Amino acid sequence: MVEVSNLSLVYGRGERQVQALDAIDLTIPGGSLVSLIGPSGCGKSTLLRVLGDLLEPTSGKVEINGRTPRAVRLERKTGFVFQEPALLEWRNILHNIALPLELRGVGRAEREAKAQDLIRLVGLEGFETAHPRQLSGGMRQRAAIARALSTSPDILLLDEPFGALDQITRDRLNMELARIHEVTGLTVVLVTHSIREAVLLSDRIVVMTPRPGRISRVVDNDLPRPRSLDSRTHPAFEALVRLGNSELEKGYANG
């Protein structure tokens, strides 16, 4: 369970100051998948980075299962997937996935066994000894997801993880994420530009507006689980997409 209360974050000083987040209140139930969506500059990535302790808020409070983002990160219970895979080019896929465990001081046999399990989970069997540049963009992002899961995090944060991929790869990885979420029961926060992706995957859609970054509406998504690409033909799907789009347009109109 994640609780964000009265969270504000200001970039810069004086004239140049930008209110990236303004008095955000948000509750994310444990085990749910929540999407943050909104136009550029609405603070969705900033909010995600605060949850991951990559940014310090100016004021307000964040608790993840009752602890600060820093405490959770230092216990290696934060999983973060960036838009770029950011794999180490000189390491093969197995050793890239095992990296966070290696940094934590887990022994070789144990961390490689764990990495091997994750390779199976994300469907990269047979590519253990391949190097990142020998893999496609989608496969590299799978490896990045596996790496984020390696320390068995309490929370998985994804910052537009599929933004750079083609539509078919994106669809497949969306389903992988839905499956991983269902298998692991992790709390997942997903930042995305795509309302369709948000509707397809999440339990709850948080629509944000820019200048200053605020939450304009939280939409509960009752689309039945388990989700599949066929969920897109469910009557509720298009209704939710329309609702999301109209909310987003308000944000653009203000911005």
Next chain:
Amino acid sequence: MADLAANTLSKRAFDQAWPPTALLIGLLVVWELACRALDIAPYILPAPSAIWLAVTTNSAALAFHTGITMFEAVTGFVIGSALGALLGTGFAYSRFLERGFLPFIIAANTIPVVAIAPIIIIWFGHGMASKVAVTAFLSFFPLALNMMKGLQSYDRVVMDVFHIAAATPWQRFWKMRLPGALPYVFVGLKLNVTFSVIGAIVAEFVQADRGLGFVVMTAYRSMAMPRLWAAMLISALMGILFFLVIAALERLFVRWHASVDETR
């Protein structure tokens, strides 16, 4: 499968090696013939056969002088590169060091080595130590600058990945910044290794009683041009040999980098 790989590998080596080899043989033949046909004076351009004769008749002495220069160059290279790597690391981690020292380092780098060599020889004496010091002075800057650039060129998102994983600064250095800097490090080492031979020979020019630079100077004074050419060519071969050693190490350590193509 292994045979096939070995075959294509040797074919590849052959494809790479034969054009320069053929050119070299052609050049030597034309050179030899020209010297004989045009009756060129040996002190202007000695024929390859004359140079070879100078090598074989003085082989023991030349081997001794080559060994001296090689020792000076390698020792100076190692000391200079080690100091350069340390200073470059300091620059990468401290803006104060970078801002404070870098302008002076760059200024010192523009000093011609022939101008500073006599000073270093006064400081370090007439033995090999001063030749090593001149070599170290010369093979210092390229690695310092490339080390700094390499350590600073890490990917910001990879840094975030290490932050999320709560990595220590030590882990960041050894597992991210240093491996990522290796392509730059090898650029610096390749420059250093070339400069190291130059440094050793220039220092011997200024003052020495042994080494290839000494051979060149004495041969020049006595107009023993085939001997001078022999020493010059040996020093060139030494530089090429050092360069190939570094390039082989680069292939070993930086196989992952796009600049080292493993597919062809």
